[in-house]
Amino acid sequence: MAAANATTEERKCPIETVIHVLGGKWKPTILWHLLDATRRFSELEKMIPEITQKMLAQHLRELEADGLVVRTVYPTVPPKVEYALSEYGITLVPVMQAMCNWGEVHQTSAWKPTEVARAING
């Protein structure tokens, strides 16, 4: 890994930065739904039925603050707001893909990671 320079305590581990950016309970799911299209608030609500309006709004605002998502407001009544993945957000996609691949292996193995590990580790 590339962060071997400074004392480990001095600067936060960059991995934690990614975890912070993606670590909200619904953030990966939200980004997932923004991958292929721009979505409205209400669309996301329908696509993620278990999320509450509060959490959706909060996570979208955090993703926007981190520059991953662009928010566009159309000043109509009732209001219309669109969310899209930013170009910067797109730079995260390969990382998410790597995470996704590993997660799938870890996950689909009969939900007993210990056994997978034993099989792999011999």
Next chain:
Amino acid sequence: MAAANATTEERKCPIETVIHVLGGKWKPTILWHLLDATRRFSELEKMIPEITQKMLAQHLRELEADGLVVRTVYPTVPPKVEYALSEYGITLVPVMQAMCNWGEVHQTSAWKPTEVARAING
């Protein structure tokens, strides 16, 4: 991403799996210190001064349960326990590397990700 098959609600997003595995406050740091060598409990304590014994023990046990870390006990007095990255744990390294790289960019940009994003997004 590869998880487009089932209904999004049916199966947990694989990204969350990675976040769960790496998401403990000290887990990335612990794995980081195990990358190049096998370490004893007390060694890890010294390398991560701010961690408490409880959290170190707890996170090591979780990492072991997830199959990422192998625990070896030497029945001496006083006891000696060694922790090493398992082969399965090594499969996570490229993922961690990708996260690390992105995290560094996001992090080192004057700690104002919003501005970086604006620069990138134009």
Next chain:
DNA sequence: TCCATAACTTACTTTGAAGTGCGTCCCTTA
């Protein structure tokens, strides 16, 4: 007149991860 709509706030409660402090086990050396 008044209700529906979209996209939120705000106030409050609950959950769970993290931190604190101390006990423990067994043997060795002073």
Next chain:
DNA sequence: TAAGGGACGCACTTCAAAGTAAGTTATGGA
């Protein structure tokens, strides 16, 4: 006799993230 490792376990507290429920805004249409 007693102190001192090494690697924890346990009971408790703390605090931030998540969830619940209700209110807000402004207006075009029934």
